[in-house]
Amino acid sequence: MASSGKFGRIRPLTVMAQGDKKEGLDGKTGGQDIYFPLNGGDFSDAGAGSKSLRSELAALGVPAQVIRRAAICAFEAEINVIIHAVAGSLHYLIEGETLTITVTDMGPGIADIGLAMKEGYTTAPDWAREFGWGSGMGLPNIKKNADALVIDSVPGEGTTLEITINLASPSNARQE
Amino acid sequence: MTVQELIGRLGLELKNNGCVEAAINGCYASDMLSDVLANGKEGNIWITRQTHPNVVAVAAIKGLSGIIVTGGRQIEAETLEKAASECIPVMSTPLQTYDMVGMVYNLLLKNEER
Structure with a gap:
């Protein structure tokens, strides 16, 4: 249930331990529903979700190119939360053959999504650039590697990315 | 050319227990991690000055053959351990990026011509 107030539009953050698995939403398809918490400013959390995703997909026999695209989307999204948000x-x-990655944060939100999708545009602070992030390529990388990307962002409240990947197709239309 | 051969030819210092038998098919040089995620290719050796653990995730996701850290920079222990667990060799050189890139370029070019 969503709470009211400053973060009213954001779903409550999970308090589950890192990497905990929940019962699949759809028992028939054997869906696996896995959460990873992220803390703003803490790069040590980065990559836990994408690493878990890589091994899950490899265990399912998903083609390497598809695993790579999924992992790039997950990792870039994790990094975005760490750079811009308080938590997420x-x-x-x-x-089945559909992977959905949902990344939700309590962050500043994206004022102009069109601008944020432009390669090279960034609002990342200098400390992130010292770590090699903040080149303005994160969201474009996600879009390029996803089969579908939906961004729901409210300035002052937060951002939710929903990334969909078809696990059965090795490449997508956006790949050269 | 394998990572092991590259280490020998360029006098690199291997910093962890990575898989040095991996084949190198090219090189990518960048300090921006999203740039490597976008443009690095599987099997590439990566030349960078970044040393924190995020480089391991980038190299693992892209299937890079190894990481060369330039300028003799101190590499975080966590980076070396994580890289070893992903079988990614991390090497160090006192040379700066420009010089290292030039040497790797020439070596891979000669290797192709053979």
Whole structure:
């Protein structure tokens, strides 16, 4: 249930331990529903979700190119939360041949999504650039590697990315 | 050319227990991690000055053959451990990026011509 107030539009953050698995949403397809919490400013959390995703997909026999695209989307999204938000979480769900990665944060929101999608545009602070991030390529990388990307952002409240990947197709239309 | 051969030819210092038998098919040089995620290719050796653990995730996701850290920079222990667990060799050189890139370029070019 969503709470009211400053973060009213954001779903409550999970308090589950890192990497905990929840019962699949759809028992018939054996869906796996996995959460990873993320803390703003803490790069040590980065990559836990994408690493778990890589091994889950490899265990399912998903083609290497598809695993790579999924991992790039997950990792870039994790990094975005760490750079821009107070906190957030990465959640992924594998149902049949469809992977859905949902990344929700309590961050500043994206004022102009069109601008944020432009390669090279960034609002990342200098400390992130010292770590090699903040080149303005994160969201474009996600868009390029996803089969579908939905961004729901409210300035002052937060951002939710929903990334969909078809696990059965090795490449997508955006790949050269 | 394998990572092991590259280490020998360029006098690199291997810093961890990575998989040095991996084949190198090219090189990518960048300090921006999203740039490597976008443009690095599987099997590439990566030349960078970044040393924190995020480089391991980038190299693992892209299937890079190894990481060469330039300028003799101190590499974080966590980076070396994580890289070893992903079988990614991390090497160090006192040379700066420009010089290292030039040497790797020439070596891979000669290797192709053979």
